[in-house]
Amino acid sequence: MKILLVQPAPFEPGRIGLENTIWFCEPVALTSLAAMVPEHEVKILDLRLEDDVELVRVLNDFEPDLVGVTSMTTDCYQAKATLQTAKDVLGDRVFTIVGGHHPTLAPEDFEDPVVDALCLGEGEDTFRELVTHLATGGDPRALGGIAGLRFRDAHGSYTTSDKRAQSRSLDSFPAPARHLIKKYVKDYFFTVAGPLASMVTSRGCSFDCNFCAIWEFYERKTRFMSAKLIVDRMEALEERMVFFLDDNFLTNRRRLEELCDEIERRGVKKWWGTQGRTDFIADHPDLMRRLRDAGLVMVLSGYESNEEDGLAALLKRNTVEKNKKAAATLMDLGIFSTGIFMVRPDYTDEDFDALYAHINELGIALPMISILTPLPGTQLYKAREHELLTKDRRFFDLLHSVLPTALPRERFYARFAEANRVTWAGWEKANLAVLKNRPRFVLEALPGIARFIARARHYRPILESAETHLRDEVGIIDPNARLAAAPRKRRLPLVEVRKEVA
Amino acid sequence: MSRESPLRAAWETVSDVAAAHRAVAGVTRALAKRAPLVLGRRPAYEPEREGRGAQGGRAFLADLRCEIERHAGVNHPLLARLRHVPFTRQDYRVFGLQHYSLVGTFTTYLEHLLVKAPSSQAKSWIAKVLVDEYGEGSEGKDHAELYREFLRSTGSPEGEEYETPLHRDVTGFVAEHLRICRDEPFLVGLGAVGPGHEWSIPRMFPPIIAGLGAAGFQPDEIRYFTLHVLQDEDHGSWLEEALATFAEAPEAQAQIRRGALLSLAARARFWSAVQDQIVRYRQPENVHLRAPARAGSSAGLLTLREWKRKVQGAGITAASHT
Incomplete structure (x- = not known):
């Protein structure tokens, strides 16, 4: 089975460039997933370091059976756009999956026709079981037996499988497949x-x-x-x-x-x-x-x-x-x-x-x-x-x-x-x-x-320019939005708030 | 526009070849005065893709359609982003001000091709598309006029489309197509405007329409886009008929494919340019690894008005934007 794992590219507004100046980290989540399926052909694409159209080129040349993408909150739209491109180029035969913190904590943001499944929580074992299922001809719409997934079933509705236990010893996971990001490591x-x-x-x-x-x-x-x-x-x-x-x-x-x-x-x-x-x-x-x-x-x-x-x-x-x-x-x-x-x-x-x-x-x-x-x-x-x-x-x-x-x-x-x-x-x-x-x-x-x-x-x-932030917000956040006058302590997210939520 | 049986509609048009000829005779004569008729310089056939052997015209076209539908120009990441990122009217204003320069020029490409078309039948196919582009199916409004209506709905004031600096790959797109249609063999030009344009637009515009809808645009504000999805499916079919008559010989197939791929390569650069402009509108300077922007990086860019003047100064008729 051919698998393409993608770290989505940032696309502004919403990014001032912090990650390009302070901290630019390798996609550990993707190398960790890749290490779980060594018997399959896996590529990792870090779109933060590639030309935009590289994704289309790789999709055409590699023709993966599965495209996976990871997503933090701010990557949400980019992650879906990546899977959209995969579906547009390869059609519905490619299986698409998204994982990471944001899909786990806000799965509703990813319920979209281009997302076949969401990996909820820790992904390694879920991913390996999913790949095995698909590689052995399993029905991509019948994934209820794999814990830790939210997937589109045969009727097109999203269904959540059992919760994945997060108890596996970290020593038992294989080392991340860093050789797949060799071309990027210097960056x-x-x-x-x-x-x-x-x-x-x-x-x-x-x-x-x-x-x-x-x-x-x-x-x-x-x-x-x-x-x-x-x-x-x-x-x-x-x-x-x-x-x-x-x-x-x-x-x-x-x-x-x-x-x-x-x-x-x-x-x-x-x-x-x-x-x-x-x-x-x-x-x-x-x-x-x-x-x-x-x-x-x-x-x-x-x-x-x-x-x-x-x-x-x-x-x-x-x-x-x-x-x-x-x-x-x-x-x-x-x-x-x-x-x-x-x-x-x-x-x-x-x-x-x-x-x-x-x-x-x-x-x-x-x-x-x-x-x-x-x-x-x-x-x-x-x-x-x-x-x-x-x-x-x-x-x-x-x-x-x-x-x-x-x-x-x-x-x-x-x-x-x-x-x-x-x-x-x-x-x-x-x-x-x-x-x-x-x-x-x-x-x-x-x-x-x-x-x-x-x-x-x-x-x-x-x-150091306020304009940087304000320009990002044009047409999205009302520049005149102000917090109503209220006692300062009351406006704080006080400890009591948690009790109220509970 | 009815989507029923576009081929039948096409055949009906072809049956009245004389009428179609009359409709474009003036254009043909005007262009003929400017440029000599070039019926095609055909280079030796050099298959660009391994394994592509001689095949029938229809099979070749089906294969080419597949290739186009998977091309980066047609599946540019910007298009997927338009579908999923909540862009605003302001973002679409930036988008539209760049895109507009392409809108009025398509007829110019066709006019160049019309002059070079080697047979009456080929001329009549191109003429039919031209008539549509001049305003058929849009209540007499040409496409540039429809697009200006869209621009006004984004909040762009009258005339801004002529005074906005255009990214080099935006003007580059038009220049490349003018070159293809004027200087390359007829079939290369036909490949660029046929498969390169009319087959790709029905694939490219739906995500744009979805994004526009999500940004709150009303159907009457985005008629330019919705009309094109329908119209270009028809145009694509008509041009496919024209292409089928030429696409039997391997040399001809190579020329058609070359034109389509040249067009799509320019298209991929064009979308990247539009995306770049959207980013830079909000962040005139940024430090992104892939495409850092610097203050003053738009220096030297031409507006549509300046670019048209420059192109016309070079003896090329470009665009009916006004």
């Missing part, structure tokens, strides 16, 4: 690190932040890959720099210690980065030092807010104090800190001032300011869906406010757009610490630093 990066390989060593998160759907996707369970297998996979990578895409890598102290032991014992020389919570960093400075010595150079964390009630409203279960301690720890160790902060739509000028002052005080190497966005599938979405100014999924990119703002939109975006410029002091402080503490990494990353500076030079004027 993946995270800030100054690149070429960059990406790995997933755990799935799920035990926290329940109301703006995040990871814990819902993985049903509040977390599974871990063993330290030994992580290092096996690291050693097999050609790239010197690796990013662990885990939703919350810094969570299992014992596993992290074993990882350090294993890396030290085998003498693995890789630079690596990951994502983790600030409370763990703050509470485990010694372990962070060991991780640093084992090659950790970058940590991306959600600091989210400069206010205790702001963190509480997000159900973050963290404190501003821990954020401060984590930033200090990372700076002390010379670990490049990327911090995500959320601007709430109800922000006033004073709120913006306070947040930016806080970021400067923390000293974050790369502060990434986003806008609080109720993503489909989250508790926040359920609580605030009625307030949305648009359901156009391109705008759920954390860079547009899909909720009414307290400030006039033009003013709101002007304040939002100045973030980079006014947080320079903290940026400088943190980066000097990296430069001082990690000269070998900095030296090795010089080509990546040069590329990053070139990209950032072009990107900054775009990011």
Whole structure:
């Protein structure tokens, strides 16, 4: 059976170019699926790196029997357009399937004649069973026996099969089929690190932040890959720099210690980065030092807010104090800190001032300011869906406010757009610490630093212009939409909201 | 327009060859003064696809139709996006201002071909399509007029279509077709306007119509598009009859196919250009990996008014946009 797996291309509006400047990650979901069906002929097409008409060329030349596409929320339309093109070129004989977070959490967005099936939840076993079924002549409209699917049945109606259990040990999955993306690997990066390989060593998160759907996707369970297998996979990578895409890598102290032991014992020389919570960093400075010595150079964390009630409203279960301690720890160790902060739509000028002052005080190497966005599938979405100014999924990119703002939109975006410029002091402080503490990494990353500076030079004027955001919204979001005057605390997505939803 | 038996309608037209000739005689004479009759420079047949051997005219055309229906020009990702992405009237305004430059030029391609058509029968087929393009089936409104009505419904003010900078691959599309119809052998031109246009438009326009509907356009605002799906199916059939009379010899088949593929290659570039303009309207500068935009990147682009002046200065009659 011939299988084509596609990472859809971004198509604006809705993208300001973040992924082309800060973080451009390999399609791990697709290489993981491909690894499950080694007996079949599989191609992976990363349309973010291809000319638009390449999809049509590959469809014509390869003539796949199945086309699969992955989709985050903002990719929703692009994913469907990809499958539309597959059906247009190859006709109804090609089977089409979409998987990923957004199809799992908002399947209604994909119920379309060009989508034969949606893979709900973790995809590997579902995909393998589906391919086996189709390859052995199984009826493509009779998929009820395969758990984890929503599919078009013989009558053209969508039917959902049994839920797929997400309990398989991560060590039992085969290594992602990275050889299928060989032509692209030099193009993946995270800030100054690149070429960059990406790995997933755990799935799920035990926290329940109301703006995040990871814990819902993985049903509040977390599974871990063993330290030994992580290092096996690291050693097999050609790239010197690796990013662990885990939703919350810094969570299992014992596993992290074993990882350090294993890396030290085998003498693995890789630079690596990951994502983790600030409370763990703050509470485990010694372990962070060991991780640093084992090659950790970058940590991306959600600091989210400069206010205790702001963190509480997000159900973050963290404190501003821990954020401060984590930033200090990372700076002390010379670990490049990327911090995500959320601007709430109800922000006033004073709120913006306070947040930016806080970021400067923390000293974050790369502060990434986003806008609080109720993503489909989250508790926040359920609580605030009625307030949305648009359901156009391109705008759920954390860079547009899909909720009414307290400030006039033009003013709101002007304040939002100045973030980079006014947080320079903290940026400088943190980066000097990296430069001082990690000269070998900095030296090795010089080509990546040069590329990053070139990209950032072009990107900054775009990011620092309110016009960038407003032009995207023309004809879609009313530029005069304002949050009605109300006590500020009441407008927050308070903890009580969750109780109301329940 | 009735979709019943287009072939019968075509035969009825052909039976009145004299009337069709009269309808276009003026055009023929006018063009003949400008360009000498070229009945076809036929290069040696070089099969471009492995395995394509000699085959009958009908079989060749059926094969060619399949090839066209799977071509990137006909299945450009922009078309699928129009169907699925919630574009706005403003986006379609940008789309239309680029697309408009193609609208009035199709008749010019046909007029060039009419002069070169090697037989009365071929002339009559082309003439029938021309008469339709001049306004048959659209209450006397020619296609450019219908399209301007669509543009006004997008919010585009009167005259904006002449003053909007056109992407190079938009003007390139028209220039390529003028070149094909004027300088290439007759059958290459027929391949470009027949299979290249009339077979592809009924496949390309439905997603556009779906997108326009989703953006809130009313049926009377998008008549240009709906009319074309119906009309071009008829035109495609008529031209297929004309092609069938020529497509027996391998050399002729190669020329027809070459014309169709040249047209579709230009079409794929055209759709990419339109998409580029839609993106750049909202993001004049961006840093996307595949097609980064830079400030001032539209410098040097010609408006439709400027481009027409330039083309006419070169002795080519292009377009009846006004």
